[in-house]
Amino acid sequence: MYYLTQFLIATFAAMGFAFYFNCPKKAIITSCLFAGIAWTIFKFTLIKTNNYFLAGLYSAFILGLLGEFAARKLKNPATVFIIPGLTPMVPGAGVYYSMYYLINENSKLAQESALETFFIASSLAVGLVASLSVIKVIKTFKYNS
Template identity: 30%
Template sequence: MTDMPVYMHFIYAALSTVGFSVFFNAPVASLIPAGITGGVGWAIYFYLMTTTSNSILSNFVAALVVSLFSEILARKLRHPAILFVIPGIIPLVPGLGMYNTMLFLVQKNYDMAISTGADVLFVGGAIALGVLVITSLARTISIFKIKKKLNSQ
């Protein structure tokens, strides 16, 4: 990756997350929490990537954390969780892998294109699965709370 310290990765990821939040017209009050969410997610990804070199696991765990933070912030700040999830996972999106896949296709290097493209698809699936697991868990807990409340009345 790079020789930058983890805190620099956090700062740059947080700034990019805030930038995408502004681009998506998020409320001003949600910009800093969204930035922290994206920064923490990227820092976790970076740490796991440097220790395990497994991009799929690193993206999955980072997406889990981003989604968990987003659900917590949604409850605390009374905003939809998607205000924090979408900008928070933007730093995790494998843009270089997508670019390299297309470059290998244009260069007619089909073996590398298939290899890189498959990795990109698995990473994208890991990110989606990480968000799906936490979102489903949060909704299940909400449903049980509502049922418990209705049964007690």
């Protein structure tokens, strides 16, 4: 039940960003479902491994693959599916708390929060780059065969 609740919250949260970014109407539901899937993978991996980097890496990798396949199927740019899907995982609260602790001169907590935020953000970037690389390799083999 916990993961279903997380999935629904992330899906509806991404819907607001999909409308804000003016996603095409036929892609909104798909991009929101991808956000829910990616967030659920993030939470599941985080609970099982207690590692933010792995959680972000796996979820961004799956989101990138889903976004690329949906882009080809629905004939839209992949960013239409990836950007709203990333929004639940972006570590905005981590940046806020890092600055909050820094302003309140609690350097130890500021450093911990900033490091955790950096790991989440970098894992999302690495996961997306890895998925795009896999897609590029698949396309290369497909068209060169």
